[in-house]
Amino acid sequence: MSVPKTLYDKIWDAHVAHEADDGTCLLYIDRHLVHEVTSPQAFEGLRIAGRNVRAPNKTIAVPDHNVPTTEDRVKGIDNEESRIQVDALDANAKEFGIHYYPVSDVRQGIVHIVGPEQGWTLPGMTVVCGDSHTATHGAFGSLAHGIGTSEVEHVLATQTLIQKKSKNMKVEITGTLRPGVTAKDITMNVIGRTGTAGGTGYVIEYCGQAIEDLSMEGRMTVCNMAIEGGARAGLIAPDQKTFDYCYGRPNAPKGSDWDLALSNWKELYTDENAHFDLKITIKGEDIAPSVTWGTSPEDVLPIDAVVPSPDDFKGGKVEAVKRALDYMGLKPGQKLSDVEIDTVFIGSCTNGRIEDLRAAAEVLKGHKIKDGMRAMVVPGSGLVRAQAEEEGLAQIFIDAGFEWRMAGCSMCLAMNPDQLAPEERCAATSNRNFEGRQGRGGRTHLLSPAMAAAAAVTGKLTDIRTFVGAV
C-alpha cells in the first residue's frame, strides 16, 4: 500500500520538476496571473537580462489595483503614476505576448475573480500571482499562493518557483451554518481562532459539511482569507460543484480533454488516514455573524459582543490592542452593534462575486441607505457587473442610494481615488483592516456583504439576524 496523501501532497508531488538533496524543489507553475502593481520591475528585470517569458500561454495579465472605478475611466486615468503602471502592463503584455484583459474589456476585473471566471483556474493546478490573495484559487483544489516581484520574474523566466514544502493543516467546519452566517464569517472565525500567524508555514485544507455546502463563490471567500491567517495557501477538494462551475468556461478543457481532465480531477482528495501536522475543528453551529473591531484580521468577534479591553490579552498583543483601539476610536465595553459608520464598501476579491451582490441586494430591497451615508458597490469583474445588471441587482443598489461602480480593487486598498478620510469609519466586505489600508487614518470593520448592506441602512454595525427579523 502506498502512503496515504493529503490533497496538498498530491498536487505538490505532481509538480516537482527538480528536487535537490536538501528538499529545495523547483515547483512547476501551471498558471501565472499578473497585475500592474507587482509586475513592472519583473518585466524590466527580464528585459535587462535579455530573457523571455517561458510560457506566455500560461501567463494572464489584468490591471485591477490602480484602475479608477468610475464610468468615465474609458477617457483615461488622471493619476499620472497609476496611468504609467497600467500603460506599462499594456506594453509588457504586448511585448511578451501574454493573455491580456485591458481596462476597456468587459472581462476586466480583479485578477482573482477573472482567473476562475475565464476558466484559467482549474482543479489540481499550481497557480501563482504577485498578490497575497492568490489563495482564493485554492477553492478549486488548486495549489495557489502569492509571491513577491522577484519570484514573479523567476516564474516568467522559468515557469517554476524555488520552494520547500509546507506543513499540512486541516480545518474542518462541521454541521450546518445558522441563518445569517456566511462564508465570510467562517473564514474570519478561523483567523480569530488561529491568529494571523497561526497558519504560518502551513497549507490549510478546509473541509467538513459546512464547507461542502458552500457554493464555489463561498469557497473562494473562505480560501481568499487563508493568507490573513498566515497560511501559504488554502485548499478545498474539488467536487461536482467545482466541475459544474468549470464546465464550459472559455479556457476550460473541451471534448475528450474534458473527460480526461475530469477523471484526473476526481482523484483530488485527501486519502483516508493521511497525515496532517495540525487539525482544527469548528462547529458550524457555533459561528455567529461577525465583525472586526481592531486593525488586524484576527481582531474578530460576533456582532453581539462588546469591544474588548487590552487587559483581555497577553504579551505583545496588549500594546497592539491599545494602539488598535486608539486608532479605531473605540472604547472597551462598547457594544459593537452601537458603532456608527460613515461608509459602506461592497466589493473586493473576497466578496465581489455575483452571489455576494445578490446577498447584499436581498437585504437592501425596499430600503434606503441612511442619510449622509456614502455607499458603493464595486463588482469584482465587468462580467459580474453585467450579470448583476441583468438580474436587476444594480437597480436595487442604485434605488437604495449606492454608487454602482466599474470593476477593480477600489477601496479594498485605496490605490485609486476611492479612499477613506482620516477617522472615517467604513463597513467593508474586503479582507484587511490594517491601519491606513483604506486611506490614511481610515477605520475599517470587516464583515459579510449582507451585514454591510444592513449597516448601510441602519448607519451602524448591525446584527443581520435582527435586521432580517425587523423587515
Next chain:
Amino acid sequence: MEKFLNVSGVAAPMPLVNIDTDMIIPKQFLKTIKRSGLGVNLFDEMRYNQDGSEISDFVLNQAAYRKAEIIIAGENFGCGSSREHAPWALKDFGISVVISESFADIFYSNCFKNGILPIKLSKECIDILMDDASKGENARISVDLEGQTVSATDGTIFKFEVDAFKKHCLLNGLDDIGLTYQKIESIDKFEEAQAKITPWL
C-alpha cells in the same frame, strides 16, 4: 544581487506585534515602476505627520536610530500583502537585518531575494536584544551570517537557524534565475511528461 556582508551596528527596537507590509510601505508608494528610492517612505504613516513633518517619537526619527541597520521586531513581522516594496524600502533605508520571533512567509522569502537577512530567534533572545537595542547608540549588535550568530553589546552570542540554500545564495549574492537556468533540462522534461498526462493545461 549584492552579497550579504556581516553587519555590526545600531538596532532599532520595534516591539509592536503584527507589523504589516501596509505599515512598512503604504500603498501610495506602490505606484512606482522602479525598485529604488523607497527608503524615505519606509514606515511612512508611522514616521511622518500628514504635513510631512516627522513624528518625533517614532523610533527611526530619533537621533540614535536614524542610521539603524537592524530592526528588532515583535512577532509576525511582515504579515499582509506580498509587496516586495517592503524589503526594497527597508534595504533602501539601510536595514539589512530584521530579527523577530516569527515572520510572515512571503515577506520572509522576499527578504532573501533582496539581500536582507530575516533572523528568527526565541522570545527570550528577542527580549534581551530588544532591551539592548533600546539603549540607542550605546548598543551595538553584530550579525555573522557565515557563523549564524547574533552578538549583543555585552558579547552574549545567540545562534540562529537559516536554510542552507538561502544562506548560500545570500553569502554569494547569487541570482535565483541564473541558478534555475542550470536545471532547465529538468523543466523541459517535466513539461514533456506533463503534456502527456494533462494535455489540457
